[in-house]
Amino acid sequence: MNWKKLLAVMLLGVFTLGFVVGCGGSNSGEQNGEQSEQPAGEGGDEPLKVALLTEGAVNDGGWNASALRSLNAIEEQFGAEIAYTEKVERAQMEQVLRTYARQGFDVIFGHGFQFSEPIETVAKEFPETKFIAVNGYVSGDNYYSTNFKFGELGYFTGMTAGLMTKSNVVGMVAAVESPTVTADVDTFIQGAKEVNPDVEVLVSYVGSWEDIPKAKESAQAQLSKNADVILVMGNSFSIGVFQACEDAGAYSIGWVDDQSSMSDTVITCGLQDVGTVYLEMVRMAKEGTLESKVYNFGMNDNNAQSLSPFSDDVPQEVQDQVNQAIQDYLDGNLTLDLKY
Amino acid sequence: MNTQFDYKRIETGLSYLISSLLSIAVALIISSFILLGQGKDPLQAFSLIFQGGIGDMAAFGASLVRACPLMLAALGIAFAFKAGIYNIGAEGQIYLGAMFATWVGILPLGLPKIIHLPLAILTGMAAGASWAFIPAYLKVKKGFNEVIMTILLNYIGVYFVNASVHSYLQEPNGYYPQTSKVLETATLPKLMANSELHAGILLGLIGAVILYVILQKTDFGYQLRCVGSNPEASRTSGMNAKLTLIAAMLVSGAFAGLAGASEVLGYQHLLLENFSPNTGYDAISVALLGRLNPIGVVIAAIFIGVLRTGANTMQIMMGVPVTIVYIIQAIIILCVLAFTNWKLDLSRFFERGAKDANSKLANRS
Known part of the structure; x- marks a missing residue:
């Protein structure tokens, strides 16, 4: 018995070794072929190579999904060769950035402020490659950051909410209490008070960008305090707020994407078009006109930020008033107290 | 014989x-x-994992960076497991260690590196150890289940650190939920140019040797292994099982704290929310993979580091x-x-x- 078992084990061992050795042998050939192929392909027409790194999953239906959409738009518009890596933890960022840079990618995006430090470290090692931190804060010879003009959308959605409320209580369900978020919270309150001095604004922070049940609870708490318009300043958890508003018969305002298809309660949405940011940055990178600075994209920059069309529930005079204010702002006749 | x-x-x-x-x-x-x-093509995939993990010095350096926190935390976990106390709480201990090390690291103490750096590291270790002391004490004195205690303390630890990054530890201009950068005098030296490899890996190797010697060559180590294999027998033969358990847990927590401290002081240089997700849990599999033997843990951690880094490269090259x-x-x-x-x-x-x-x-x- 033992001998048979031993024989079996030995045989397996031999197979294993054979497999491993065989693997190693054929691999090296494979790899050489791969490497010699790549430069040849590049020499042909040299397409722009653009890579993207996200910290979360690209199918989150929100922030990271918008990055992938933008990347696909870049592929379409510029005929670029694209690649991306999702779920990059902080501890892998440098290594992933380096790997892309070594692969000869021309432009590498890090989708989130967390990529700022890693980009600053790695960019210096690859002067030929352009690195862009979206919502980041670093800049240098070959690395740049982009930001939205946070606060713009808060003001105009705040106006809309202030004009639409009948109970004079409006709510905001925001994700986390970070400066990029509070900038819009502050202007939302300003905008609402501007058109309706009696309005009371309730603000709750969910503490996460994804927690749908908690977002719904926060919305319900605000609705129980008579709020009848709620701005949801997250993205993935919007649906929870919409459900709460549907149950209570209140209005809601969406964020980042046009979410009017998700619920009838949505009267408008504050749109942040990451796609415009990506396309603009790639265009400038291609033309070689990027300056080492933090770019701010707002309503005046190719509609990087805008309000989505109002729903039929919004009376014409409210629409006109908000649109007029937006026009004044675009024309420079209205100045907002923006931190960005 | x-x-x-x-x-x-x-x-x-x-x-x-x-x-x-x-x-x-x-x-x-x-x-x-x-x-x-x-x-x-699987063959290409495996060769890319290999190349990306240990293909050249830069790749191996990156693998070692990944391996470092896993190694340190797993050393501690293995030590506790040897004593028969299941420390699932490395995650929280890592976070607290990192937080306190960062806190000391960003204090403008005006100290030379030779004092500031060890001070930051030791604070991190002490923080990890104190976090581990809570479940250890409750287990020994009150008979609480240490597995449940440590898991629950993970949540408290992680969210406490995340909340701190949003409030009093946030960088002065307060734009992003992150701390200021750790001062130069509190950073671990880099070992290799154009890579993140830092001296933390040396701490891991030294730690492994120390733990090996403690376990195999000292009375305390013998006692610890006895308590681990049969606490009742050890107690009746005159060993202080309770004290041993607490000591094992303190060492375990200190190593997890060191893992967090070295990650921040050596590599990330500032503290973010979720700066190192799941490292504490991954370290458990590293400890088991290394068969709870310090030297085995070192090998297992490097193996996982190579695997992770290589897998990244494969993902990038093959889509x-x-x-x-x-x-x-x-x-x-x-x-x-x-x-x-x-x-x-x-x-x-x-x-x-x-x-x-x-x-x-x-x-x-």
Whole structure:
């Protein structure tokens, strides 16, 4: 018995070794072929190579999904060769950035402020490659950051909410209490008070960008305090707020994407078009006109930020008033107290 | 006697080698099917993992950076497991260690590096140890279950650190939820240019040697292993099992704290929310993979580091979805775990050999 078992084990061992050795042998050939192929392909027409790194999953239906959409738009518009890596933890960022840079990618995006430090470290090692931190804060010879003009959308959605409320209580369900978020919270309150001095604004922070049940609870708490318009300043958890508003018969305002298809309660949405940011940055990178600075994209920059069309529930005079204010702002006749 | 001892060593060594090779082979075969299902060439994928993990010094450096926190935390976990106390709380201990090390690291104390850096590291270790002391004390004094305690404390620790990054530890201009950068005087030196490899890995190696010596060569180590294998017997034979458990847990927490401290002081240089997700849990599999032996843990941590870094490269070069990469990593780890615990029948073979040798010896005399 033992001998048979031993024989079996030995045989397996031999197979294993054979497999491993065989693997190693054929691999090296494979790899050489791969490497010699790549430069040849590049020499042909040299397409722009653009890579993207996200910290979360690209199918989150929100922030990271918008990055992938933008990347696909870049592929379409510029005929670029694209690649991306999702779920990059902080501890892998440098290594992933380096790997892309070594692969000869021309432009590498890090989708989130967390990529700022890693980009600053790695960019210096690859002067030929352009690195862009979206919502980041670093800049240098070959690395740049982009930001939205946070606060713009808060003001105009705040106006809309202030004009639409009948109970004079409006709510905001925001994700986390970070400066990029509070900038819009502050202007939302300003905008609402501007058109309706009696309005009371309730603000709750969910503490996460994804927690749908908690977002719904926060919305319900605000609705129980008579709020009848709620701005949801997250993205993935919007649906929870919409459900709460549907149950209570209140209005809601969406964020980042046009979410009017998700619920009838949505009267408008504050749109942040990451796609415009990506396309603009790639265009400038291609033309070689990027300056080492933090770019701010707002309503005046190719509609990087805008309000989505109002729903039929919004009376014409409210629409006109908000649109007029937006026009004044675009024309420079209205100045907002923006931190960005 | 001597020959028998040698057989024993060859037997364990050989059985470990064969089972490791077997496990890797099985893992590669299973993963191949998944990759084929994705329409990717498995051979190319594996060679890319290899290249990306240990292809050149830069890649190996990156692998060691990944391995460093896993190694340090797993050393602590293995130490506690040896004593029979299941510390699942490395995650929280890592976070607290990192937080306190950062806190000392950003204080403008005006101290020279030779004082500031050890001070930051020791604070981190102390923080980890104190966090581990809570479940240890409650287990020993009140009989609480340490597994549940440590898991729950993880949540408290992680969220406490995340909340701190949003409030009092936030950088002065307060734009982003992160701390200021750690001062130059509190950073661990880099070991290699154009890579993140820092001296933390040396701390890991030194720590492994120290723990090995403690476990194998000291009275305390012997006591600890006894308590781990049979606490009642150890107690009745006059050992202080309670004190041993607490000590083991403190050491364990200190190592987890060190893992967090070295990650911030050596690599990330500032503290973010979720700066190192799941490291504490991954370290448990590293500890088990290393068979709770300090030297084994070092090897296992480097193995996982290479696997992770190499898998990243494979993902980038071949466009495999990251989830597939995670599945492959998990299969490899599972196979290694399964096979290292699978006792080969080789032992009987060698025992028979040894018996023959013994009987021959006996006959001769």
